[in-house]
Amino acid sequence: MxxxxxxxxxxxxxxxxxxxxxxxxxxxxxxxxxxxxxxxxxxxxxxxxxxxxxxxxxxxxxxxxxxxxxxxxxxxxxxxxxxxxxxxxxxxxxxxxxxxxxxxxxxxxxxxxxxxxxxxxxxxxxxxxxxxxxxxxxxxxxxxxxxxxxxxxxxxxxxxxxxSIIPEGPRYFDQDAITDKDSSFFVSEVIREKLLNLLKEEVPHNLAVRVDEIKHKSESVMIHATIIVDRDSHKGIVIGKDGKRIKAIGTKARKELEEYFQKRIFLELFVSVKEDWLNNPRILKELGYK
Ligand SMILES: Nc1nc2c(ncn2[C@@H]2O[C@H](COP(=O)(O)OP(=O)(O)O)[C@@H](O)[C@H]2O)c(=O)[nH]1
Ligand SMILES: [Mg+2]
CATH class of the missing domain: 3.40.50.300 (P-loop containing nucleotide triphosphate hydrolases)
Known part of the structure; x- marks a missing residue:
């Protein structure tokens, strides 16, 4: 091979x-x-x-x-x-x-x-x-x-x-593996993608998504995730008037995740302000950015 x-x-x-x-x-x-x-x-x-x-x-x-x-x-x-x-x-x-x-x-x-x-x-x-x-x-x-x-x-x-240039070598990953990331990573990325799509320039670059819990049940998956923003004003923007924006983001993410898991998804999104998290080594690590 x-x-x-x-x-x-x-x-x-x-x-x-x-x-x-x-x-x-x-x-x-x-x-x-x-x-x-x-x-x-x-x-x-x-x-x-x-x-x-x-x-x-x-x-x-x-x-x-x-x-x-x-x-x-x-x-x-x-x-x-x-x-x-x-x-x-x-x-x-x-x-x-x-x-x-x-x-x-x-x-x-x-x-x-x-x-x-x-x-x-x-x-x-x-x-x-x-x-x-x-x-x-x-x-x-x-x-x-x-x-x-x-x-x-x-x-x-x-x-x-x-x-044409790949050498002889072992199979490094299982034949049916498709990525090195787990489904929790994919969940957080799908939510972040919807945020990026629905928010204007500055906000999306300063937010992160942390998946707090994924509970697999026989016919559904329960997901709790937190959207982390770096200032108060961004929290309001993410939530939107009467919670409309976060609802739209949740709906889009849920639809895609239902395709992915082939199960019904219950998705709960929270928004949390952590000032200047993009410069905070502890939070960066916690979010998996090393
Ligand atoms: N017109 C055009 N747009 C592309 C092409 N490939 C990617 N894009 C668009 O370029 C943008 C950035 O793509 P993405 O894959 O996220 O870029 P990355 O940041 O380099 O990973 C998206 O809007 C893509 O749809 C291409 O071949 N032609
Ligand atoms: Mg890219």
Whole structure:
């Protein structure tokens, strides 16, 4: 059998999690139109009997303004160290800037690298050629591939390229494993995704979701979760007028979790203010951000 680890890295919002989900043909990692949706390195396990490839989805590398951001950057770069290949995802519609140069300086030059020019659906052919040429200069040894993860274009090519360099190795995870994260992690991420989708810019970046209890019954699952915000005013925003917003968030999360567990879900959401939790090591640890 052939097996190995492949890290998916890049700036925020370029489509890393979308690519992971598309490669594995299921939702492992949440996707939103907001930057910094992914906060943890998440492994998605591809296994076709012949190959087991462990893809690591990572937080977008960005200029960090608080401890959580620094942890996220560190996690992302750390995940790209001892791997068999790096998939660097870039947004075809964005110009190369200093953030891209920082990533260029940070990544190991000795690991086989694929630069995936994603969102190719958003640009003209000449623009695509132009950005490809620029990245070939930045990554002389890398293979540059075009992709539209949204339109399912280029994923097979990437997978086949990766297979061509994956070495002989053991099956690291059970054949039917799909991720290294447990269902409690998925529950908190689904709730956070709904929050990100229903809230405006500033609030979602400063909140976290902690699952306090999951009780499995024969025909249903009871879930208690706490939404942690970092200031009082955000609590009101999350709850909304007459509790309307939190109700909408709960309904959306519950529907998706019913699909996932194939059971009826009873979801209770609480909101708790913990000032400046994004800089509090104890709370960050408690929330699983290390
Ligand atoms: N137009 C277009 N949008 C995409 C494509 N891939 C991802 N997106 C969108 O880009 C946004 C960020 O995607 P996400 O996977 O969360 O990016 P990440 O932060 O790098 O993990 C979402 O709104 C996606 O739907 C693509 O190929 N084309
Ligand atoms: Mg992501």
């Amino acid at each position: 052939k097996s190995g680890f492949v890290s998916i890295v890049g700036r925020p919002n370029v489509g890393k999690s979308t690519i992971l989900n598309a490669l594995l043909e299921r939702k492992i990692s949440i996707v939103t139109e907001k930057a910094q949706t992914t906060r943890n390195a998440i492994k998605g396990i591809y296994d076709d009997g012949e190959y087991q490839i462990i893809f690591i989805d990572t937080p977008g590398i960005h200029k960090a303004h608080h401890s959580l951001g620094k942890i996220m950057n560190h996690d992302a770069l750390d995940s790209a160290k001892d791997v068999d290949a790096i998939v660097l995802v870039v947004d075809a519609s964005r110009k190369i800037d200093e953030g891209d140069m920082f990533i260029n300086e940070s990544l190991s030059k000795n690991i086989p690298t694929y630069v995936v020019i994603n969102k190719i659906d958003l640009v003209r052919i000449d623009q695509a050629q132009d950005i490809k040429a620029k990245y070939q200069v930045l990554y002389p040894k890398a293979k540059i591939l075009e992709m539209s993860a949204l339109e399912n274009f280029g994923l097979d090519t990437l997978l086949n390229e990766i297979k």
